Amino acid sequence: MEIAAISSVSVAPQSRRVSNAFFRKIGSVSSLSFGILEKEYCFKSTSLRVSAAASMDAVTADKFSPASFLDKRETGVLHFVKYHGLGNDFILVDNRDSSEPKITQEQAAKLCDRNFGVGADGVIFAMPGVNGTDYAMRIFNSDGSEPEMCGNGVRCFARFIAELDNLQGKHSFTIHTGAGLIVPEIQDDGQVKVDMGTPILKAQDVPTKLPGNKGEAVVQAELFVDGVSWNVTCVSMGNPHCITFGKKGGPNLKVDDLNLPEIGPKFEHHEMFPARTNTEFVEVLSRSHLKMRVWERGAGATLACGTGACALVVAAVLEGRADRKCTVDLPGGPLEIEWKQEDNHIYMTGPAEAVFYGSALL
Numbered sequence: 001m002e003i004a005a006i007s008s009v010s011v012a013p014q015s016r017r018v019s020n021a022f023f024r025k026i027g028s029v030s031s032l033s034f035g036i037l038e039k040e041y042c043f044k045s046t047s048l049r050v051s052a053a054a055s056m057d058a059v060t061a062d063k064f065s066p067a068s069f070l071d072k073r074e075t076g077v078l079h080f081v082k083y084h085g086l087g088n089d090f091i092l093v094d095n096r097d098s099s100e101p102k103i104t105q106e107q108a109a110k111l112c113d114r115n116f117g118v119g120a121d122g123v124i125f126a127m128p129g130v131n132g133t134d135y136a137m138r139i140f141n142s143d144g145s146e147p148e149m150c151g152n153g154v155r156c157f158a159r160f161i162a163e164l165d166n167l168q169g170k171h172s173f174t175i176h177t178g179a180g181l182i183v184p185e186i187q188d189d190g191q192v193k194v195d196m197g198t199p200i201l202k203a204q205d206v207p208t209k210l211p212g213n214k215g216e217a218v219v220q221a222e223l224f225v226d227g228v229s230w231n232v233t234c235v236s237m238g239n240p241h242c243i244t245f246g247k248k249g250g251p252n253l254k255v256d257d258l259n260l261p262e263i264g265p266k267f268e269h270h271e272m273f274p275a276r277t278n279t280e281f282v283e284v285l286s287r288s289h290l291k292m293r294v295w296e297r298g299a300g301a302t303l304a305c306g307t308g309a310c311a312l313v314v315a316a317v318l319e320g321r322a323d324r325k326c327t328v329d330l331p332g333g334p335l336e337i338e339w340k341q342e343d344n345h346i347y348m349t350g351p352a353e354a355v356f357y358g359s360a361l362l
C-alpha cells in the first residue's frame with residue numbers, strides 16, 4: 001500500500017513562522033520549491049514519500065487558523081492536528097461534517113505506525129453531536145481497534161474544538177462517546193477538567209469472567225497470569241481496566257521494575273477478559289498519591305492513560321488503599337483525579353497540547 005507523503009510543519013512558538021502558501025500547496029502535494037527535502041523510501045511492499053519543507057517565508061502562526069488548514073478537501077489527503085495528553089498522543093481529525101470516520105481502521109493503524117506513518121497512540125474523530133450533544137467522539141487505537149472512550153484523548157478533543165472555533169478562556173462541551181455522555185471543561189489556565197461519568201463495577205459489564213467477590217464487583221481477586229497469582233480489581237470507565245497493586249502475598253509493586261512488554265500482553269489477552277483489557281500496575285506512595293504504569297489494550301505501553309488513572313483511583317478506594325482525591329503519577333506526568341461521593345462521578349484534570357499540523361496521503 002502506497003502510504004505516501006507526509007508533510008508536517010511544526011506549530012512552533014511565535015518565533016518560528018509557517019506559511020499559508022505552504023499549506024495551500026499541501027493539497028497538490030507538489031514538490032515545493034525552495035528547500036524541499038524529498039526522498040523516496042521503499043520498505044518491502046510499501047513506499048513512502050516524505051516531503052518536508054525547510055524554512056518558508058510567511059505569515060506568523062497566530063494569523064494561521066487550524067480551520068483554514070483543515071478545511072481543505074483534496075481527495076486522498078487527510079489533514080490533521082497532532083495532540084498529546086501527557087505524551088499519550090493522537091491524530092485529531094475534523095470530522096464534523098459526517099458521522100462516518102474519514103478513514104478506515106486499517107488506515108488509522110498505518111497512520112499510527114511510528115516508522116511508516118505519522119506515529120500516534122490513536123486517531124480521534126470530532127463528529128457531529130448525537131441526541132442533542134455538542135459533538136460526538138470516536139477513536140481508533142493504534143492497532144486499529146475501536147475503544148469506547150479515551151481520557152487523555154477527550155482532553156485533546158476539547159482543546160482541538162476550541163482551536164477550530166477560535167474559542168478563548170473557559171468553555172465546556174457535551175460529547176457523546178461509547179462510554180456515554182462526557183463533559184470536558186477547558187479551565188482558565190488551559191488545563192482540561194473532565195466529568196468522566198460513573199465507574200462500572202459489575203463484573204459482566206467490565207467485562208470480565210472473574211466472579212464478583214464484593215457484591216457484583218471484582219475487588220482484590222486472584223488472577224493467574226502464566227502460573228503467577230496477581231491480586232486484581234476490575235473497573236470499567238466505558239472501557240475495561242484490570243488494576244493490580246501486586247502479586248498475591250507479594251510485596252507492594254515497584255512499577256519501574258516491571259517488564260511491561262513481557263507481562264502486559266499476557267494481561268491484555270487473558271481469557272478472563274473477553275474484550276481484552278487495559279492493565280494498570282500501581283504503586284501506592286500515600287493515600288493521596290499513586291504511581292502507575294499502563295499496558296493499554298490496542299496500544300501497548302503508553303506514557304499515560306486517562307481512563308486508567310480514573311479506574312485505578314476507584315480500585316485503590318475499594319481496596320482501602322487511598323482516599324477519593326488523588327494525584328496519579330504517570331510516566332508522561334501527573335493527573336488529578338477525584339471520585340466524588342456525592343454524585344459517584346469521577347473528575348479528571350490534566351493538560352492537552354497541540355504539537356503540529358500535518359497532511360498525510362492515504
Ligand SMILES: N[C@H](CCC[C@H](N)C(=O)O)C(=O)O
Pocket residue numbers: 088141146147148149150151152153239240278296297298299302304305306307308
Ligand atoms: N486503549 C484504550 C483506549 C485509550 C485509553 C487511554 N489512552 C486513555 O487516555 O483513557 C482502550 O482500548 O480501551
